[in-house]
Amino acid sequence: MNTHSVVSIRNLTYAYPDGTKALDSVCLEIKKGERLGIIGPNGAGKSTLLLHLNGMIAGNGGVIVCGLRAEKKNLKEIRRKVGLVFQNPEDQLFCPTLFDDVAFGPRNMKIPESVISALVEKSLEKVGLAGMSPKSAFHLSQGQKKRAAIATVLSMSPELLALDEPTSSLDPRARNQVIRLLEELGGTQIIVSHDAALLKKLCSRVALLSGGKITAESDAETMLGNLPLLEKHGMM
């Protein structure tokens, strides 16, 4: 493993309990500070791949994240270091108030309550939702929910942000806000998205996942300009 790699995946294969192969010998390296985009048709295994990053599911092969192998004894540490943001914020914001949602991770990490409130406010401020902590997710707009979902992992100071479709079902303004936010946040990010503008703006490298395999990998411009390739994999 390259010492500068935040994520190093070697020959990862995963099949669902019913035998359907979701990932097939996937190899992937993400360097520190790099933003990697992942594109692919529906059902290609993109979300499944993200779930491997913090050991939510374990396939065959090596997954090393932030220097830790994704296995049982490291799960606690890995889940602190990997901020996984799910596609539907409704699933990620499950507490009665936004405060509790953002404090959920830190509380599980046994951070004292006295530190948590500052942490929550700071995280909400970063995503442009300062002062909204007493609100319920129910009262937020879709764009605000997406950003709030990002705040729920920022409060855990992750070393890797893994985002599943961060701009899906957003109007152009909300979408731009999320893109700008991800740009400002920096750090190492892995972004699963169909949003060409987002990929071009944020990602230095884009991988195409199709049928559980990484079938191509290049810079965003080249990848998104390769129309025959995209068409072949149902992306056009």
Place this chain on the structure above:
Amino acid sequence: MTRTTVEKHAGIDSPVHRLDARVKIVSLLALVVVCVGTPRGAYGAFAAYFALLMLVAAIARVPAPYILRRPLAIMPFAAMTAVFLPFMERHGGTEVSGLAMFGGAMGKAYLGAMCVILLSATTPFAEILRGLERLWIPRIFTMTAGFAYRYLFVLRDEAARMKRAGDSRGYGGRWLWQAGTIGNMAASLFLRGYERGERVYLAMISRGFIGVENAYGPARLQKGDYLFVLGCAAWMAVARGLA
């Protein structure tokens, strides 16, 4: 009913809203218990309980029509149970008419519902949950209640969208032979709810969740909190004494 109407008055700033949730929960629960234990004929006592609730509502600036009308929603359910009272065998030779028993039960149910409505109109739901936790209710219960409240309206919206999608394809759902479709909708709502549960759980463990434990330490009660509890207790004692 939407979530906004449920919490419509919980955001008001008033002395009652500022009270610790614990004292409101305990006082209003005590009122329910005392009310149930008051003999049926003690009209003076019931009037006093009613007056206490209206007084608290007035201080909290919760509109009277809201407090009076809201409990009516549960009366049909109370009536379904109480309707059997007049026909039940009476022990101890009490010379009370069945109708009086029915009326008494309905009156108590109404006052009890008023207590709950007043609590929810003066306390945001999150505060009620926190108050319950501080009253040593196990976190697993408050968490479950929190989830139910969080997703109840999400599910309701989902059902409404599903119905709209059906209606826009000409489905009215008025006839008996259409009941099968309603069954299918209910089943797919259930499945979606189940799948959402799975996804929420993933989102929880990916933020380090390993199990429930009581997280919140006790918070100090203020002078006003004690005053409220004592005031309510004194009022109830006097009212009960009248009976």
